[in-house]
Amino acid sequence: MGSPFKKSPWVIHYDASSCNGCDIEVLACLTPVYDVERLGIINTGNPKHADIFLVTGSVNEQNKEVVQNIYQQLPEPKVVVAIGICATSGCIFRDCYNIQGGVDKVIPVDVYVPGCAARPEAIIDGIIQSLRVLEEKRQIMSSMSGSIDQMIVEKANQSDLPEILALQKIAYQSEQEIYANSSLEPLNQTMKELEQEFRSMTFLKVMVNGKIIGTIRGYKQGETAYLSREAVHPYFQGKGLGSRLIKEMESYFPLTNRFEVFTWFKSKRNIYLYEKNGYRQFKTEQVSETMEYVYLEKIVKAKGSQDEEQ
Amino acid sequence: MLDLPGGHVRGGFLMKTILIIMVYLIFAPLLGGLLAGIDRWISARMQARFGPPIWQPFYDVLKLRQKENIVVRRSQNFYIFFFLLFIIFTGGLFFAGYDLLLVIFALTLAGIFFVLGAYKASSPYSFLGAERELLQMMAYEPMVILVAIGMYMVTGSFYIADINSFPHPLLRYLPGLFLGFVFILVIKFRKSPFDLSMSHHAHQELVRGIITEFSGKTLAWIEIAHWYENVFLLGIVYLFCASQPLAGCLLALAVYFMVILVDNVFARLKWQTMLESSWAAAAVLGLGNIIVLHFLR
Numbered sequence: 001m002g003s004p005f006k007k008s009p010w011v012i013h014y015d016a017s018s019c020n021g022c023d024i025e026v027l028a029c030l031t032p033v034y035d036v037e038r039l040g041i042i043n044t045g046n047p048k049h050a051d052i053f054l055v056t057g058s059v060n061e062q063n064k065e066v067v068q069n070i071y072q073q074l075p076e077p078k079v080v081v082a083i084g085i086c087a088t089s090g091c092i093f094r095d096c097y098n099i100q101g102g103v104d105k106v107i108p109v110d111v112y113v114p115g116c117a118a119r120p121e122a123i124i125d126g127i128i129q130s131l132r133v134l135e136e137k138r139q140i141m142s143s144m145s146g147s148i149d150q151m152i153v154e155k156a157n158q159s160d161l162p163e164i165l166a167l168q169k170i171a172y173q174s175e176q177e178i179y180a181n182s183s184l185e186p187l188n189q190t191m192k193e194l195e196q197e198f199r200s201m202t203f204l205k206v207m208v209n210g211k212i213i214g215t216i217r218g219y220k221q222g223e224t225a226y227l228s229r230e231a232v233h234p235y236f237q238g239k240g241l242g243s244r245l246i247k248e249m250e251s252y253f254p255l256t257n258r259f260e261v262f263t264w265f266k267s268k269r270n271i272y273l274y275e276k277n278g279y280r281q282f283k284t285e286q287v288s289e290t291m292e293y294v295y296l297e298k299i300v301k302a303k304g305s306q307d308e309e310q
Numbered sequence: 311m312l313d314l315p316g317g318h319v320r321g322g323f324l325m326k327t328i329l330i331i332m333v334y335l336i337f338a339p340l341l342g343g344l345l346a347g348i349d350r351w352i353s354a355r356m357q358a359r360f361g362p363p364i365w366q367p368f369y370d371v372l373k374l375r376q377k378e379n380i381v382v383r384r385s386q387n388f389y390i391f392f393f394l395l396f397i398i399f400t401g402g403l404f405f406a407g408y409d410l411l412l413v414i415f416a417l418t419l420a421g422i423f424f425v426l427g428a429y430k431a432s433s434p435y436s437f438l439g440a441e442r443e444l445l446q447m448m449a450y451e452p453m454v455i456l457v458a459i460g461m462y463m464v465t466g467s468f469y470i471a472d473i474n475s476f477p478h479p480l481l482r483y484l485p486g487l488f489l490g491f492v493f494i495l496v497i498k499f500r501k502s503p504f505d506l507s508m509s510h511h512a513h514q515e516l517v518r519g520i521i522t523e524f525s526g527k528t529l530a531w532i533e534i535a536h537w538y539e540n541v542f543l544l545g546i547v548y549l550f551c552a553s554q555p556l557a558g559c560l561l562a563l564a565v566y567f568m569v570i571l572v573d574n575v576f577a578r579l580k581w582q583t584m585l586e587s588s589w590a591a592a593a594v595l596g597l598g599n600i601i602v603l604h605f606l607r
Contacts, residue, residue: 004372007363035359037350040366046518048380048525051373075378075525138376 005051005077005138006131008040012050014070015057016103018093021117022056022084029120036124047073052130053107054123058086058093059100065180071107072177076235077137079110079130083123088112140211141235151241153248156203156215158195163212164205164231165194171231178266179291186229202252206232206241216245218252225253227261230270242273257300265292327406334405335398342537343367345544349570356574367537371530379526382431387528389427394535396420401542407471410458417454417542420535421447424520431523439519443507445581449588450494456596460487461549463603470549479551481561486599488550492565493591497584498543500536501573504584510573 015023029036030043044050047070059067071080082103085091090101103109110133113126156164172186197217206214213233219226227249232241250259261279263270271281271294279296286292347364354361363369381387400416403409421443428440462468464483465476473480481488497504508519521532544562551558579587 004369004376007369008366008373032357032359037354037362038360040362040369046522048523049518049529075380
């Protein structure tokens with residue numbers, strides 16, 4: 001017997017905008033003529049039960065957040081199939097003032113099914129193609145979670161930066177969910193900005209099976225070492241990786257008496273993580289109407305007494 | 311599974327009871343899953359579709375076990391674990407031949423854990439599902455208790471082992487109770503027109519109602535609990551004709567088929583209609599049967 005994922009793909013369907021032609025064709029797949037249930041495909045209507053996210057139509061300003069929200073609620077492993085040319089590229093609507101473009105402008109897309117409207121046969125084929133991606137993701141997920149004890153923490157190189165940036169964008173999605181706001185800096189950082197940071201900061205990476213699953217960076221200015229942009233892949237969160245990264249990073253600044261980090265006011269998990277590692281809140285800063293920064297510091301009395309500090 | 315010789319258990323053969331419970335633990339979910347697969351296949355044929363393979367429910371559950379488990383609060387899964395545990399306990403008591411009243415109480419307790427789990431998830435969809443589940447429990451509970459009373463009146467015992475070894479088919483004395491029980495089975499099997507708290511079919515107005523906030527392994531538990539529950543409920547149907555085991559099994563299968571047919575024929579009704587009609591069924595068919603029985607004896 002093969003993977004159960006291949007035999008039981010549950011989908012959720014969202015029609016973003018455009019003419020609804022593809023929307024109707026997706027529903028046509030469920031009718032007796034095409035009957036996708038014979039392949040085990042069920043239209044769940046609930047993201048938390050689904051494996052495959054079918055999006056039709058180009059994404060506009062108003063439903064950008066809806067698409068992201070549904071995507072975030074799908075449990076891993078998950079794949080996204082963009083159905084129809086509008087979902088693929090925005091097509092004739094791409095220059096409209098309110099259109100973001102294809103679905104891949106807002107969430108990562110795994111399979112594209114072009115067509116206007118995409119025929120039910122093509123849609124079913126797209127879903128079947130996506131099963132291979134789903135299976136790959138499942139294998140990565142299980143092989144990585146089986147080898148968490150073999151992880152290596154080391155300094156990152158310039159060549160790791162693209163992977164670190166990708167990881168950062170995956171890891172900070174949980175924050176985006178909290179604030180319903182995609183303008184958080186880590187999510188919008190460009191490769192150029194990251195390269196600039198790399199010149200002035202120390203980057204650490206956590207490797208498992210040749211893949212980077214965690215990262216942190218830090219730099220020293222005056223008497224204080226600043227830690228920032230800690231990111232752990234969602235598959236590996238809650239396994240003590242965060243604390244380990246903080247400790248490793250601190251050890252790169254051996255003669256430092258004061259460490260400082262900042263996070264956002266609603267990120268209780270981050271604040272808890274830092275407090276567990278000896279950090280204390282010392283100031284907050286209102287940066288906009290809806291956003292407040294929380295600054296935490298850790299004072300080390302003498303060299304080598306970090307443990308007593310807690 | 312349905313014709314377990316519960317009649318000999320009460321003699322104190324502990325080994326035999328343990329054996330029956332082991333057989334139940336292993337085969338009830340297999341049978342339940344198979345019945346669910348057959349249900350989907352028959353439903354598809356009724357709708358002029360090809361339908362999924364018979365083993366589809368097992369593929370679904372195997373897949374769900376490998377999915378990420380997203381929760382609103384961790385404790386919501388804890389309640390669902392107890393829901394599964396008490397459903398298994400209910401069936402275990404039943405097939406081991408113990409007290410029918412205790413079985414009914416265990417079933418109700420299991421249902422309450424399910425509702426609490428959905429409340430814990432604090433989402434409007436699961437709240438509404440949980441409230442409707444409570445309404446469903448209110449709707450079917452009187453009838454279930456009347457069945458126990460009716461069986462006691464005929465056989466003189468609440469013990470399932472005794473009811474099972476009663477020499478005549480109970481259907482002869484309890485036709486009203488039987489019909490009433492089949493009526494509320496539509497609620498228990500979560501079928502249209504009474505699939506208010508959660509529907510097997512997507513895109514109904516409540517999304518998935520009570521199970522909206524459950525994913526991954528927890529959703530698989532709910533599915534397995536449903537299999538155990540279905541086998542247990544068909545076991546009660548079997549009791550109505552336990553003196554002829556083959557006829558009893560056929561009766562259970564016929565009832566299952568009828569519930570599937572009803573599911574495909576009816577659209578969902580309002581909860582008021584469900585409550586009124588199932589209480590009316592309990593009062594007329596259930597209570598009426600008991601009153602007649604009382605005067606005839």
